[in-house]
Amino acid sequence: MPTVNRQILLVSRPTGEPGVDNFRLVEAPLGTLKDREVLVRNHFLSLDPYMRGRMSEARSYAEPQPLGQVMLGATVGEVLESRHPFFRPGDKVMGMGGWQEYSAINADQRGALQKADATRLPLSAYLGAVGMPGVAAWYGLVRIIAPKAGETVVVSSAAGLVGTVVGQLAKARGCRVVGIAGGPEKCRAVVEELGFDACVDYRRYPDLASMSRALEAACPTGIDGYFENVGGMLLDAVLLCANNFARIALCGMIAGYNGEPAPVTQLQLMLTKRMKAEGFIVIEQVQVWPEALQELGAMVAAGKLKYHETITQGIANAPRAFLDMLQGRRHGKHLVKF
Amino acid sequence: MPTVNRQILLVSRPTGEPGVDNFRLVEAPLGTLKDREVLVRNHFLSLDPYMRGRMSEARSYAEPQPLGQVMLGATVGEVLESRHPFFRPGDKVMGMGGWQEYSAINADQRGALQKADATRLPLSAYLGAVGMPGVAAWYGLVRIIAPKAGETVVVSSAAGLVGTVVGQLAKARGCRVVGIAGGPEKCRAVVEELGFDACVDYRRYPDLASMSRALEAACPTGIDGYFENVGGMLLDAVLLCANNFARIALCGMIAGYNGEPAPVTQLQLMLTKRMKAEGFIVIEQVQVWPEALQELGAMVAAGKLKYHETITQGIANAPRAFLDMLQGRRHGKHLVKF
Numbered sequence: 001m002p003t004v005n006r007q008i009l010l011v012s013r014p015t016g017e018p019g020v021d022n023f024r025l026v027e028a029p030l031g032t033l034k035d036r037e038v039l040v041r042n043h044f045l046s047l048d049p050y051m052r053g054r055m056s057e058a059r060s061y062a063e064p065q066p067l068g069q070v071m072l073g074a075t076v077g078e079v080l081e082s083r084h085p086f087f088r089p090g091d092k093v094m095g096m097g098g099w100q101e102y103s104a105i106n107a108d109q110r111g112a113l114q115k116a117d118a119t120r121l122p123l124s125a126y127l128g129a130v131g132m133p134g135v136a137a138w139y140g141l142v143r144i145i146a147p148k149a150g151e152t153v154v155v156s157s158a159a160g161l162v163g164t165v166v167g168q169l170a171k172a173r174g175c176r177v178v179g180i181a182g183g184p185e186k187c188r189a190v191v192e193e194l195g196f197d198a199c200v201d202y203r204r205y206p207d208l209a210s211m212s213r214a215l216e217a218a219c220p221t222g223i224d225g226y227f228e229n230v231g232g233m234l235l236d237a238v239l240l241c242a243n244n245f246a247r248i249a250l251c252g253m254i255a256g257y258n259g260e261p262a263p264v265t266q267l268q269l270m271l272t273k274r275m276k277a278e279g280f281i282v283i284e285q286v287q288v289w290p291e292a293l294q295e296l297g298a299m300v301a302a303g304k305l306k307y308h309e310t311i312t313q314g315i316a317n318a319p320r321a322f323l324d325m326l327q328g329r330r331h332g333k334h335l336v337k338f
Numbered sequence: 339m340p341t342v343n344r345q346i347l348l349v350s351r352p353t354g355e356p357g358v359d360n361f362r363l364v365e366a367p368l369g370t371l372k373d374r375e376v377l378v379r380n381h382f383l384s385l386d387p388y389m390r391g392r393m394s395e396a397r398s399y400a401e402p403q404p405l406g407q408v409m410l411g412a413t414v415g416e417v418l419e420s421r422h423p424f425f426r427p428g429d430k431v432m433g434m435g436g437w438q439e440y441s442a443i444n445a446d447q448r449g450a451l452q453k454a455d456a457t458r459l460p461l462s463a464y465l466g467a468v469g470m471p472g473v474a475a476w477y478g479l480v481r482i483i484a485p486k487a488g489e490t491v492v493v494s495s496a497a498g499l500v501g502t503v504v505g506q507l508a509k510a511r512g513c514r515v516v517g518i519a520g521g522p523e524k525c526r527a528v529v530e531e532l533g534f535d536a537c538v539d540y541r542r543y544p545d546l547a548s549m550s551r552a553l554e555a556a557c558p559t560g561i562d563g564y565f566e567n568v569g570g571m572l573l574d575a576v577l578l579c580a581n582n583f584a585r586i587a588l589c590g591m592i593a594g595y596n597g598e599p600a601p602v603t604q605l606q607l608m609l610t611k612r613m614k615a616e617g618f619i620v621i622e623q624v625q626v627w628p629e630a631l632q633e634l635g636a637m638v639a640a641g642k643l644k645y646h647e648t649i650t651q652g653i654a655n656a657p658r659a660f661l662d663m664l665q666g667r668r669h670g671k672h673l674v675k676f
Contacts, residue, residue, distance in 0.1 A: 271617035279609035
């Protein structure tokens with residue numbers, strides 16, 4: 001049994017853009033397991049944009065990440081030792097293990113630890129397309145946008161995992177799907193590898209007028225649904241190109257995560273076009289998880305839902321990988337492999 | 339029978355704020371009635387913020403008002419002459435008579451002309467609390483905000499007719515009701531005469547920080563529903579004070595009517611607070627009119643729905659009265675009496 005655990009703590013809060021010095025790698029002794037606890041060797045840590053929000057003190061839907069403690073995060077791994085009757089050594093599990101190599105988890109906490117079927121799906125999929133990001137994509141698309149065949153659905157951060165899943169779910173429903181992503185490589189991948197109908201490279205269109213013209217060209221019949229992962233100017237461009245009665249699912253608005261406001265100037269179009277916008281937090285929509293995971297798992301198992309994984313090796317590199325993700329330097333699902 | 343009709347035409351489009359020189363008073367001969375037409379002497383013309391939108395060329399939910407033609411507008415009046423079997427001289431009617439003393443209306447056009455029961459309600463009510471503005475208030479409050487007893491509902495332009503009705507409908511449903519209005523006189527009237535629980539004078543709070551603090555003080559348990567008639571900074575202040583799962587009905591966003599953008603900077607709160615916003619055009623929601631008019635008419639007839647009317651005498655004064663309304667110089671329902 002291991003005796004030392006390597007962990008990443010949050011040691012300071014960012015002012016403006018976060019940096020590696022907001023984090024610290026420490027070694028902590030691994031104690032003995034308490035009754036009802038399970039010791040898990042974490043294999044993959046999920047890096048997600050919501051973590052940026054928790055680094056700040058600002059009130060949000062979740063408590064801020066406490067300073068001096070292990071960064072929170074979703075993990076998949078393998079049970080090494082168990083003092084809980086439901087889990088046995090060798091079981092593959094997912095849970096909120098945090099940014100650390102080992103986690104001792106009280107398995108009686110509701111939802112703290114769940115078994116993963118690693119024979120049907122790759123273990124990492126449970127952190128992505130068949131996990132929280134996949135269900136977020138499913139909920140925003142199916143329950144808020146509720147697209148009909150023939151409608152046009154646009155998704156920002158199209159090369160990110162959520163955008164990837166949104167687009168393929170919308171294609172499966174007979175929609176025209178247009179992504180928005182940064183850089184020609186991501187745009188090419190979204191169209192050629194994932195089957196989007198088009199992808200607009202927002203880096204080529206730095207102002208609202210040119211961005212909305214590009215979007216209009218990619219959406220000849222207008223926009224009926226928008227899955228928002230970014231906010232700010234992209235939202236304005238979509239509002240300009242939207243059809244009457246368009247629906248917007250607000251899943252992420254990273255343009256404002258670093259504290260600087262991301263103003264939206266075209267909001268009056270929501271009125272004149274009778275649009276609807278709704279924010280959601282997927283962990284609250286527990287009622288849809290079974291239905292969503294069933295569709296997502298079946299699609300992944302059948303090879304009908306493709307996604308890209310950006311995997312960083314070693315816990316020491318987790319902060320840098322996280323910052324790269326926020327900068328949009330990689331695409332697909334961001335994972336750290338311990 | 340009259341032979342001369344005085345009319346107000348739109349003769350130019352505003353650049354920035356509209357002025358009286360965008361309009362022209364003309365005298366036109368009254369021709370003879372065609373078959374199926376009804377000649378109406380208009381008694382009251384309704385002045386409404388949506389007319390500002392139609393003065394511009396910009397694409398909106400309605401066609402722009404054509405230049406050189408009589409300004410569109412809702413009217414109530416009395417039938418003078420009829421070549422339609424359903425209408426007789428002396429009938430009180432409402433319709434889209436426009437900014438003119440007499441209208442010859444083809445009564446076969448669907449919804450062009452309707453009889454009004456002037457024995458039960460004052461004729462002018464059909465342009466206000468028991469007309470389009472009343473139904474707009476009802477739809478946004480009852481169908482979009484859908485407040486529960488004990489929740490807090492905020493409405494901007496609270497002293498305007500729509501705001502007036504929103505607040506009283508919400509009070510009748512057991513809500514705490516807080517208005518936003520400009521100036522101490524309007525705020526006093528809203529609380530003392532209409533029974534709102536509080537009213538915030540936005541003119542005292544020129545910046546977002548002070549406005550949101552004032553709103554927070556008036557809404558000690560937060561905001562659950564917001565009926566938006568203004569947009570811009572007021573919306574930001576509401577977003578800051580909103581509770582999780584708050585609902586916003588977008589009915590008017592006059593902050594942007596004059597072409598200058600009214601940026602909104604706090605939109606990411608719609609995501610973190612899982613809020614919903616929806617724009618609507620009341621004339622499209624035909625299915626709710628009977629239910630809404632029944633409640634509104636019964637409340638007015640019983641003296642349980644109060645409203646203020648600002649009545650300007652004479653068609654020549656209509657443009658100035660319209661501009662005054664846009665400036666927020668008067669409150670309640672704005673009417674021109676011919």
